[in-house]
Amino acid sequence: MNNSSLPADEQIHSHVSSPQQLISIFVALLGLTALTVSASTWPVGRFDVWIALGIAGVKAFLVAAYFMHLRYDKPTNSLLLLFSVGVVVLFLGVTLADVHQSEPQVQAAGLPQIPASEAAP
């Protein structure tokens, strides 16, 4: 907010979200929540998790960009968030690749393993 009666170094200039913007983001988030609930019943087989993650990703983007003001912030803050998400994706990708590479050998060797679900009747 600009407050002309104060010296410049006492003022903070930052983006103030308008009520219209806050409400429309909230309504969009509600709509996407309804969409993800209904999407869980669609007959898409194994793609359901990707649809769920896609919708959650859009919701996360709306919250981060508008409620968390990243769109109006210094880019440093956005970079930090992207960096942390990137590290989690790397962690996830490498771990899953490793688990699925080694699981057959683990089972073949009869080593202690995560019990196979196929054992269930």
Added chain:
Amino acid sequence: MIAEASSATQAPSRFRAHHFETAEQQYAASKLGMWLFLVTEVLFFGGLFVAYAVFRTLHPEVFMNSAQLLDTRLGAINTVILLFSSLTMAWAVRCSQLGQQRGLVICLSLTIFAAIVFLGIKGVEYSHKWHEGHLWASQYSSGDAASVGGFDRAGTFFSIYFAMTGLHAIHIVAGIAAIGWVLMRSLRGDFGPNYFTPVDTVGLYWHLVDLVWIFLFPLLYLIG
């Protein structure tokens, strides 16, 4: 000094530390610090998401069957409540930036109220699972195991369920404390257009707690 400075909206901030050149620099530094903390939070929850992904890809049918035992309706209601609390939190930041003291107090109170309702619903869900024996690891014991196939490893699913939602609930409790602190300070009239950093940074934390739930809800409640 400003002679006519009487209200918080007019006066220079009492909270500006001497080692910052400008109020804006102090604000930006605080915000960067909060974002650095949020990075560690993302990594913290990230480890649990990786555990989730490993067990789900190894035992997809266990997750599909076990998720049926969660109450989608309560999960969806809690999602809406958290989204609403994010709205009131973002609105609280707006009020503090504009120096609207009453609006700020109302928005922060609504946020805390929504957080408590969220925990209440979570408590209903937890106690229901406790009575049904839908618990973690070897504690899982349920009479309906035979009626629905693939329950041998349901304990694995509930370990992940309780670890993820439990850690999230602890973050809600911490959020209530943090927002309560901001509320107390706002009742004292600390915040205005030239100093609203605590409202903003606590808000960022609260939105992150909301972000985590945005992923937890479909991944736990909406499988299969």
